[in-house]
Every structure is written in C-alpha cells, then in structure tokens.
Amino acid sequence: MENLHEECGVFGVYSPKKTNVAATTYYGLFALQHRGQESCGIVVNDEGVFNHYKDSGLVNDVFTPEVMAELGEGNIALGHVRYGTTGKGDRVNSQPIVVNHVKGRMALAYNGNIVNYMELRQELEMTGAIFHTTSDMEVISYIITKERLNSHSIEEAIDCAMDKIKGAYSLVVMSPQKLIAARDKNGFKPLCYGQTKDGRYIVASESCALNAVGAELIREIKPGEIVIFDKDGIRTITNHCEKEKEALCIFEYIYFARPDSVIEGQSVHKARMIAGAALAKDYPVEADVVIGVPDSGIDAAVGYAKESGIPYGVGFIKNKYIGRTFIAPGQKTREDKVRIKLNVVSETVKGKRVVLIDDSIVRGTTCARIVKLLREAGAKEVHMRVSAPPFINLCYYGTDIESKENLISCKHTTEEICKMANMDSLGFLNIEDLSKLIGEENNNSICAACFNSKYPTKIPENNEETKVSYGTITWTENRNNETSDGSLYVGNQVTSANDYLALGPNN
Numbered sequence: 023m024e025n026l027h028e029e030c031g032v033f034g035v036y037s038p039k040k041t042n043v044a045a046t047t048y049y050g051l052f053a054l055q056h057r058g059q060e061s062c063g064i065v066v067n068d069e070g071v072f073n074h075y076k077d078s079g080l081v082n083d084v085f086t087p088e089v090m091a092e093l094g095e096g097n098i099a100l101g102h103v104r105y106g107t108t109g110k111g112d113r114v115n116s117q118p119i120v121v122n123h124v125k126g127r128m129a130l131a132y133n134g135n136i137v138n139y140m141e142l143r144q145e146l147e148m149t150g151a152i153f154h155t156t157s158d159m160e161v162i163s164y165i166i167t168k169e170r171l172n173s174h175s176i177e178e179a180i181d182c183a184m185d186k187i188k189g190a191y192s193l194v195v196m197s198p199q200k201l202i203a204a205r206d207k208n209g210f211k212p213l214c215y216g217q218t219k220d221g222r223y224i225v226a227s228e229s230c231a232l233n234a235v236g237a238e239l240i241r242e243i244k245p246g247e248i249v250i251f252d253k254d255g256i257r258t259i260t261n262h263c264e265k266e267k268e269a270l271c272i273f274e275y276i277y278f279a280r281p282d283s284v285i286e287g288q289s290v291h292k293a294r295m296i297a298g299a300a301l302a303k304d305y306p307v308e309a310d311v312v313i314g315v316p317d318s319g320i321d322a323a324v325g326y327a328k329e330s331g332i333p334y335g336v337g338f339i340k341n342k343y344i345g346r347t348f349i350a351p352g353q354k355t356r357e358d359k360v361r362i363k364l365n366v367v368s369e370t371v372k373g374k375r376v377v378l379i380d381d382s383i384v385r386g387t388t389c390a391r392i393v394k395l396l397r398e399a400g401a402k403e404v405h406m407r408v409s410a411p412p413f414i415n416l417c418y419y420g421t422d423i424e425s426k427e428n429l430i431s432c433k434h435t436t437e438e439i440c441k442m443a444n445m446d447s448l449g450f451l452n453i454e455d456l457s458k459l460i461g462e463e464n465n466n467s468i469c470a471a472c473f474n475s476k477y478p479t480k481i482p483e484n485n486e487e488t489k490v491s492y493g494t495i496t497w498t499e500n501r502n503n504e505t506s507d508g509s510l511y512v513g514n515q516v517t518s519a520n521d522y523l524a525l526g527p528n529n
C-alpha cells in the first residue's frame with residue numbers, strides 16, 4: 023500500500039517509582055506493531071533526564087538489548103510506532119520527539135492528521151518560527167511550547183493549544199513530572215488508559231497493548247479530554263469535551279485495530295463478525311467454503327460462515343515474519359509480494375465454490391491478485407464479499423490517500439470491479455450496516471466519511487491539491503547527522519527550543 027498512510031500507535035507509562043518503564047513500553051509497542059512497522063521510538067524520563075532512541079524498523083529489531091540497557095530506568099516513558107509511505111525518510115520521521123523549550127523539556131508522540139496544518143504553519147512562520155519538516159508533530163509541539171509561555175502548566179498549555187489544532191489527534195506528552203494524554207474533540211483516533219496491579223498507569227492507542235503489559239483497561243479517554251498522570255494520581259481537564267460531534271474512525275473496526283482490542287466498549291472481533299453476518303444476509307450465495315484474507319478478513323469470514331451455514335475454511339497461510347511494508351529485495355512487482363506474503367491452501371479451495379472475504383477494496387490491486395491465486399489453486403468459483411462499503415472519499419484524518427484517482431470505487435461500479443478482478447460475484451457491506459458494527463447506541467458517533475462523504479469537520483479547501491502537495495514533498499535524510507535528526511541515542515543532548523526533530527507528514 024505504497025500510497026496509503028495508516029494509523030500510528032502511541033503508548034505511555036507513568037510509574038509512581040523508578041522502574042524499568044522502557045521494558046513496559048517495549049512490550050506495549052510490540053502489541054501495537056500492527057499500527058505501524060516503519061519506525062519506532064521510546065523516550066524514558068529519569069528524574070527529568072530524557073533518554074531516547076528511535077529508528078526505522080520493527081520494535082524487535084530497533085530495540086536490541088544494548089539499546090534497552092542504554093535507555094535505563096525511569097518513572098515515565100513514551101513510545102510510538104509509525105506507518106507512513108515508503109521512501110520518505112523513514113528514520114527522520116520517527117517519533118516521539120523531544121524538545122527543550124524556555125520553560126523546560128517535553129516529549130511528544132501522536133497518531134492522527136491535522137486538518138489546518140497549513141494555516142497553523144503559516145501563522146507560526148509569520149512570527150519567526152523555523153520548520154525543519156512538513157510534519158504535523160512539529161507544528162503541534164511549536165503550538166504547545168508557545169502556549170506554555172503564558173500558561174502555568176504543561177496541561178494548561180495543551181488545553182489552550184487544543185483551541186487551535188483542528189483535526190485528528192491522539193496525543194501523549196511527557197514532561198519531567200507528568201504523563202499527559204489528550205484526544206481531539208471529535209475523538210477520531212482511539213486512546214485508552216488502564217492500570218497494572220503494581221500501580222503503573224498505562225496509556226495506549228488500543229487496549230491490546232494494555233493487556234500485553236498486564237494492565238486492566240479503565241476507560242477510553244473521552245473526545246476532547248486531557249488526562250494528567252503524576253505523583254498526585256489522575257486529573258482530567260474537560261473544557262473541550264462535548265463541544266463537537268463524536269466521530270471515531272470506523273476504519274479502526276474494519277481494518278486498523280487488532281481484533282482482541284476493545285474500542286468504546288465494542289470488541290473489534292465482534293464488530294468484524296457482525297459485518298460478516300450482515301454480508302451473509304445481504305449477499306447470500308451457494309458455496310462450499312468461506313475463507314478470509316489474513317489478518318483483517320478472518321473475523322468477518324467467520325461471521326459470514328456462521329450466519330450462512332457454509333463451513334469456514336483456512337484458505338490462506340500468511341508469512342508471519344514480514345510486516346505490512348515488506349519489500350522483497352530484487353522483486354519489484356506487487357504480485358511477487360502478494361505471493362510471498364500469502365499462500366493459498368489448495369486443499370481448502372480446489373474444485374470448490376469459494377466465498378472470499380476481505381476487509382476493504384481501496385485501489386483494487388490486492389483483490390485481483392488474490393482472486394488470481396485462488397483460481398490458480400483450482401477454485402471453481404470465487405464470490406468476493408467485502409466487510410466495508412466502497413471506499414470513495416479522501417480521508418483528512420489519517421488514512422492518507424493521495425488522490426481519488428487511486429480509489430477504484432470512484433472510477434468503477436461494483437459490476438465493473440467484479441469483472442475486472444475476475445470474480446463470479448462481488449458484494450460490499452451496505453452503508454446502513456456500518457452502525458451495526460458498533461452497536462445502535464453508538465450509531466451517531468463514528469466518522470465514515472471515506473464511505474459516506476459526511477466529514478465531521480471543515481476540510482481543507484482545494485482538497486486534491488492539498489493532498490498532492492503533501493504527497494510530492496521530497497524528504498532528505500541525513501544519516502550522518504545523528505543527533506539533530508534524533509534517530510540515534512542522544513540521551514540528554516537536545517539543546518535548544520528550535521531543536522525540533524525532522525519528521526514526516528501526518529503522523
């Protein structure tokens with residue numbers, strides 16, 4: 023998915039006493055790895071000394087025992103996993119970032135996309151701000167540090183900054199004394215917190231990361247809420263709550279989140295099962311077996327099988343050892359990549375009428391290749407069912423598609439896609455069924471703009487152009503400039519308020 027940005031994952035830990043918070047963050051990030059495999063980073067706070075390390079690669083590869091030992095102990099830590107487009111300076115784009123400002127030091131990491139980024143940046147530039155990148159994170163940190171000049175605390179500065187920043191963000195901030203979590207007013211991106219038995223507070227994009235470190239989910243951070251964890255316990259600021267329509271990204275349930283996570287009280291696994299069952303009701307077909315495309319198509323396939331009575335079968339084996347961004351050395355074509363990632367279990371499909379379930383069709387290349395693989399393995403018929411409606415709009419909140427041109431459902435009807443991909447039949451989830459995924463009571467609280475064009479916020483004017491300008495920025499990566507791009511261990515060496523780290527767009 024070279025042209026798509028995806029969600030990132032954030033993680034934070036506050037411990038009442040000095041301990042191995044780096045290890046906790048490591049395990050948390052490991053559980054969030056599906057939200058981003060491009061780069062990752064951890065910052066540990068040891069009595070106001072921020073030790074940090076970040077680099078491109080998977081958590082397991084970046085955080086070697088040596089790096090973990092260097093990070094040392096502390097009582098607060100932040101972590102981030104990032105997914106972005108390939109070839110855009112992966113290393114320099116990594117988070118968290120650490121900044122020193124006139125009132126102290128802070129580290130920040132976030133997941134989302136700032137809709138009024140251009141406006142904010144221009145405003146700051148007119149007051150003399152210097153930017154190293156086109157990153158949203160750089161703008162957010164500038165605004166918070168600016169607000170900090172006239173605030174009594176970092177949380178007050180974040181509160182003021184939230185008046186200015188529009189769009190989607192789930193943010194974790196660390197000061198020498200505090201861990202702070204904040205969620206945008208619409209609550210586009212998930213963010214929750216919990217506690218371990220020994221009293222550590224954990225903040226994470228998804229509850230699966232809480233489970234991974236032995237913490238129990240306490241609750242979601244509310245849209246617009248700021249939650250502060252420090253030596254006095256937990257406090258919240260709710261000035262921005264209930265000011266905007268709640269609009270959690272429906273794609274979290276469809277594709278982004280892990281099935282074992284619970285978001286806004288709804289199990290992701292259950293939501294996908296419901297989508298599968300709805301597809302079985304809306305598009306019944308006579309078939310011998312139902313199979314799902316790993317990973318995010320599996321739960322919906324089980325839901326379809328259960329509802330239709332057609333047996334579920336294991337149709338694919340996915341190579342577990344490659345990330346979503348895998349690029350085969352010396353192999354350029356996406357077809358090769360699909361083959362390497364996914365193998366058909368011919369025993370399941372040979373001579374059979376197959377119902378194939380995937381979570382979405384975006385550009386339409388993946389489904390065509392998967393159908394081809396099934397036919398080669400001897401499938402008699404392939405009936406594709408998609409557990410999302412046709413993807414027809416740009417997203418300004420994180421799923422960054424460069425142009426509508428890339429969206430197959432914008433250019434072709436369902437019948438045409440079916441024919442082009444050599445399917446026997448094709449059915450997309452009906453838009454009306456989306457509300458079933460999250461329970462009728464949450465009906466009004468999702469953003470499904472990518473499917474229904476109802477954007478919960480003002481979107482940038484001249485949409486296509488804005489997207490293209492993001493997409494064509496060329497990133498320069500200076501691998502020798504280790505300390506200023508922050509990609510190597512720099513301990514406590516960030517020295518000026520302008521030493522913002524080089525980052526990439528959108529995450």
Ligand code: AMP
Binds near residue numbers: 026318389
């Ligand atoms: P395509 O139709 O070729 O664009 O591919 C759709 C496939 O990509 C589906 O199987 C999804 O699981 C996956 N997918 C959906 N959304 C995204 C995204 N934002 N980033 C990466 N992969 C995605």
